[in-house]
Amino acid sequence: MEPITSYPQFHAQEDKQKIITFLWNWFTNNGPQAKAVIGISGGKDSSVAAALCVEALGKDRVIGVLMPNGVQSDIDDALCLVKHLGINYRIVNIGAPFKEMLKALQYTEMQSSNNFFFTVTDALLQNLAPRLRMAALYAVAQGIPEGGRVINTCNRSEDYVGYSTKYGDSAGDVAPLAAYTVDEVLSIGEALNLPLQLVHKAPSDGLCGKTDEDNLGFTYAMLDKYIKTGICDNPDTKAKIDRLHRLNKHKLTPMPVVER
C-alpha cells in the first residue's frame, strides 16, 4: 500500500454495501455456517466492523467478545454497542493471564545474565494484552459448534504505519476495514446509524492511556490525506509517516520462506 494519486472514489453507502457483500461472499466460501467472532472494545473500528457483520450475516451469527484487562473504565461503551446491535456477547477477562505472564517474564528478567540480557519494557507489555486477546478470540472461535471466524478490525490508516500489534490485533481471518482510511471508517459508521458517541470516540490503543494521535505524533487527518493524495504539508510529518511505513511493512506481508 503506497500513497496513491488515483485513490479510489468513496461513497459511504455504496462502500458499506460493498463490504457487506464482500463479507457475505467470504463467509459463504470460508464458513457458510460459521459465526463472526469479534473483539469489542467500544471504539469505532470494532463497532463498525461488528455492525457490518450483522448486516452481512444477521445478528445471530455475530459474537462479541469483551476482553477487559482487569477493570476497563470504558466497558460501558462496549456494552452499549452489543446491546445496540442485539448480538450475543461474552466477557473474557484477560487480567489474570496477563498478570501470570507478567510474573513469568519478570522471573526471566531476574535471570538476566551477561550473555542473555532481557528487560520487561513498557513496549513489550503494551503488545502483550493484544496478543492475549488474539488467543482468546481464536479460542472462542474454535469452541463454537458451528465454527467461528475471527474478524480483524484494523483500518487502512493504522495498517499503513503499522499501528497494531503483530499477531495481536493485526491477526484475523478476514479484514473488512483494511481498505478504508479512518475518515472513511467514520463515514461508514455514520451510514450504519451507529451511536455517534462510539463512532466519534477519540481512538486510543486502550493500552497506555494516550490517544492514537498522541502516540503517533500526527493526526489521522494528516495521515489519511497523505495516503489518498501523496501530499503532506509538513515535511517532518511526512518523514515520520514514511519511516513508520517502511519499518512496519513486515506486518502486512507473509512470513518470508526459502525459495526452492
Ligand SMILES: Nc1ncnc2c1ncn2[C@@H]1O[C@H](COP(=O)(O)OP(=O)(O)OC[C@H]2O[C@@H]([n+]3cccc(C(=O)O)c3)[C@H](O)[C@@H]2O)[C@@H](O)[C@H]1O
Ligand atoms: N523488519 C522486520 N521484519 C520482520 N519482523 C520484524 C521486523 N521488525 C520487527 N519485526 C518483528 O515485529 C516485532 C514488533 O512488532 P510489534 O510486536 O507489533 O510491536 P511494535 O510495532 O513495536 O508496537 C506496536 C505498536 O502498535 C500500537 N498498537 C498496538 C495495538 C493496538 C493499537 C491500536 O490502537 O489499534 C496500537 C502500539 O501502541 C505500538 O505503538 C518485533 O519484536 C519483531 O519480532
Ligand SMILES: Nc1ncnc2c1ncn2[C@@H]1O[C@H](COP(=O)(O)OP(=O)(O)OP(=O)(O)O)[C@@H](O)[C@H]1O
Ligand atoms: N478491551 C477490549 N475488549 C475487546 N476487544 C478489544 C479490546 N481492546 C481492543 N480490542 C480489539 O482489538 C482491536 C484494536 O483495538 P484498539 O483499542 O487497540 O484500537 P482501535 O484500532 O482504535 O479499535 P477500536 O476503534 O475498535 O477501539 C479492537 O478493534 C478490538 O477488536
